[in-house]
């Protein structure tokens with residue numbers, strides 16, 4: 103008997119059982135072994151396009167790669183160990199372990215492939231979110247259905263039919279569809295145990311979803327149910343899809359930690375900051391890079407603030423980039439900055455690279471939790487904490503500054519024999535090891551607040567768990583870009599979390615199904 107005919111037989115017997123259960127008012131029989139959804143790694147491949155949207159649409163882990171706009175393009179041929187070696191630091195690591203358990207309520211797979219390791223994953227419940235009908239706006243009905251589909255797909259115990267397959271095999275179903283017909287479609291045509299469908303009514307800003315569900319899982323409290331959900335906020339899809347998924351799963355959705363979830367420890371508890379001169383009040387630029395006096399300035403702030411950091415991003419981009427390069431090459435000095443034209447359009451400095459103002463390197467403590475505090479007078483900036491490690495990878499480039507010290511162009515360097523290049527790189531790395539660090543962690547404080555007044559923000563990081571074990575050095579980067587203009591910062595302070603009692607292991611981002619994405 104082939105897998106497909108076996109599945110068909112199971113469907114047939116389940117149907118028979120289902121009718122009996124309906125009549126007798128008993129719980130439904132053993133679940134189906136859905137042929138189309140459960141055989142990954144077995145005979146039948148998942149439908150083309152299945153599961154793809156799941157990975158593509160998942161938001162990146164908080165803090166990961168989100169500062170891309172701020173990566174300064176490195177000059178051709180030069181390698182700035184930090185900027186152009188960036189990788190997705192967290193969340194990109196596949197988690198190789200997964201509990202190998204089977205769902206006792208599901209039939210054991212009977213194909214030979216069942217003995218393969220892949221078959222030991224818990225059986226998933228096959229589910230389908232039918233497109234919603236929305237008389238006023240059919241596309242909106244599809245959009246809301248897909249929002250719920252995506253959210254449901256993040257639940258590891260569900261195997262949710264993807265949008266393309268749903269569109270191909272399942273019609274839009276209004277909430278008042280005869281549930282017997284839905285059951286028939288689920289069992290005879292789709293081999294699914296969980297069906298979600300409904301009708302969307304748009305009334306001005308208010309969106310109302312008449313949500314209907316047929317739940318054939320054994321032990322389901324209600325085989326069929328309906329629920330009205332409505333919302334009139336700015337993001338009704340997010341609000342309604344969350345409520346819908348909670349209704350379907352019967353559990354509250356996990357919400358990532360938000361700012362303010364954990365109260366900021368009082369100053370007396372925080373103790374001494376880990377970074378030097380976070381107040382900017384020490385003479386010179388202790389603890390930080392030198393300000394360039396064109397886009398970054400350390401100057402007197404309002405009363406009571408001592409020295410503050412002022413950044414402006416409303417500058418003509420090309421002359422500023424030239425100036426910064428000249429500083430690196432020893433051809434210009436912040437003591438004598440050029441006059442750079444003010445520019446505020448998309449082509450200006452703030453519209454492209456923005457301005458990074460970097461702290462000195464700070465020795466990292468793996469397993470540690472930290473608090474980052476910052477004051478700022480205009481929202482929009484980000485205060486990054488980037489973690490780096492020494493790398494054993496073959497290094498075949500030199501930072502521009504090292505090339506300048508050798509009085510060599512990138513082209514001349516590239517033309518050297520490999521052995522010679524390696525020797526020069528090794529010498530440069532010995533002289534300035536920090537220039538060869540590789541970024542392996544990043545997190546940022548998003549400067550949200552009001553313009554025109556000083557705001558204070560504080561947040562702990564990592565959001566969960568401790569600093570990953572491979573992070574050797576931390577650097578704070580105050581990053582300012584758009585809208586173009588002037589921004590001020592003060593008291594950018596890094597502390598060890600005073601509430602932490604012992605080192606914590608790294609915790610991977612809790613983005614469900616992330617592992618599946620990385621398997622591929």
Ligand SMILES: [Ca+2]
Nearest residue numbers: 381407408409
């Ligand atoms: Ca200050």
